[in-house]
Amino acid sequence: MYLPTVLVGLSGLLLQPVTAIDVDWTSDSSIKSAASTIAYGLVKYYTGNNTGDVPGNLPDPYYWWEAGAMFGALIDYWAFTGDETYNDITFQALQHQVGDDQDFMPSNQTKSEGNDDQGFWAMAAMTAAEQNFTNPDSDQPQWLALAQAVYNEYVNRWEPDTCGGGMRWQIYTFNNGYNYKNSVSNGCFFNVAARLARYTANDTYGDWANKIFEWEQSVGFINDNYNVLDGAGNAGTDNCSAINAAQFTYNAGLFLYGSAAMYNYTDGSDTWKTRVQGQVESVASIFFQDGVMWEPSCEKTTAKCNTDQQAFKGHLSRWMALTAVLAPFTYDTIMPLLESSAKAAAEQCSGAAGTDFKGVDGTACGFSWLAGSTFDGEYGVGEQLNALQVVMAPLADTATPPYTSDSGGSSVGNANAGASDDDKIEQPRAITTADRAGAGILTALVCGGLVGGMWFVWADGVMG
Secondary structure, three states, X not given: OOOOOOOOOOOOOOXXXXXXXXXXXXXXXXXXXXXXXXXXXXXOOOOOOOOXXXXXXXXXXXXXXXXXXXXXXXXXXXXXHOOXXXXXXXXXXXXXXXXXXXXXXXXXXOOOOEHHHHHHHHHHHHHXXXXXXXXXXXXXXXXXXXXXXXXXXXXXXXXXXXXXXXXXXXXXXOOOOOOOEEHHHHHHHHHHHHHHHHHHXXXXXXXXXXXHHHHHXXXXXXXXXXXXXXXXXXXHHHOOOOEEOOOOHHHHHHHHXXXXXXXXXXXXXXXXXXXXXXXXXXXXHHOEEOOEEOOXXXXXXXXXXXXXXXXXXXXXXXXXXXXXXXXXXXHHHHHHHHXXXXXXXXXXXXXXXXXXXXXXXXXXXXXXXXHOOOOOOOOOHHHHHXXXXXXXXXXXXXXXXXXXXXXXXXXXXXXXXXXXXXXXXXXXXXXXXXXXHHHHHHHHHOOOOOOOOOHHHHHXXXXX
């Protein structure tokens, strides 16, 4: 296993203080240099490689899911730019957080993590497999097997008795939000299933991806305009009829990139092309203002975006870029939006270094890209992570497309990976024969600032 990297100088980073980040958007090397500066400021928040700290964890107030999201983004950062500076700490973090069952349910998180938290780590592992990130030693958990483990556990958590299917937000009954079924948890399941289908060429993964997408449509979480709505509370009593219509960038991104993977896997089928096209049009309409991405449910409202929501936009940015790679017919719509957003984000990276931001002076990234060249005063992991992902997005089509097992992907899978949740904490219901059958077929073959309906999102401070 790699040892933690000592974060000293990195390629493209100016040694002297600078004011804002100046980028020549016609030059890949200039874009890479800008991304390098932003990445440096991001990783300076990370303390998991310090003596006595826990690899993979971010300090308060950042939750565990955001660390998984950060390391997933850093893998793509390496793939897009070739900069290996953060590969060691990324490798260490992903391996440290797998847990005893090798399914991203470590003992220090099990009692509080939800399906979405687990999903962001699973998607990071899937990214590692797709990008041919350094493989662990053979006696260590492998990237593909980790994603398969989470997938198999998701299959067992699919609950047809309420709302006709879907997973709950939370895994355990004692956590706030257990009665909420939402798009982020089922979006993680969909995203992982779709990408596993593309990587392994196993139709059972694809069948589950289609099943999840159709279920989202059946309960109205994905509406006729392909808008992805947040979810519904009281899943048991209201049967998902009381929908919270909040829309967040990361929910849209989960389903968009998963749909692009399915479009690519099915050789451009009409069904998935229609779904991808509908989602691209929805995203362009809902999440961009004058060509610049924003978070409409909480940005520029009296309900300020919370710590989690401040990290949503970047994921949509990166997943849009990869959608343009896997579904090239979307390129002409997606890339101009990302390029204009990247320019706006870079202009916001002009905050001074200080107690919290320890990156290069004058390059702390703000939150609202609509604010123009005046730094908006908001900074943190989410803001830095957002800026990194959108600034590096124009490089996606110059990098090698995500690998599959047939195109050079080298990660080793384990179709039987995963464990019963009963092994961790007693479950509220027994796993049924039907549940096991869904996973068995697969294992044999080879991832809101609103009060109404979501008070529990803020009650515990967990992810919306």
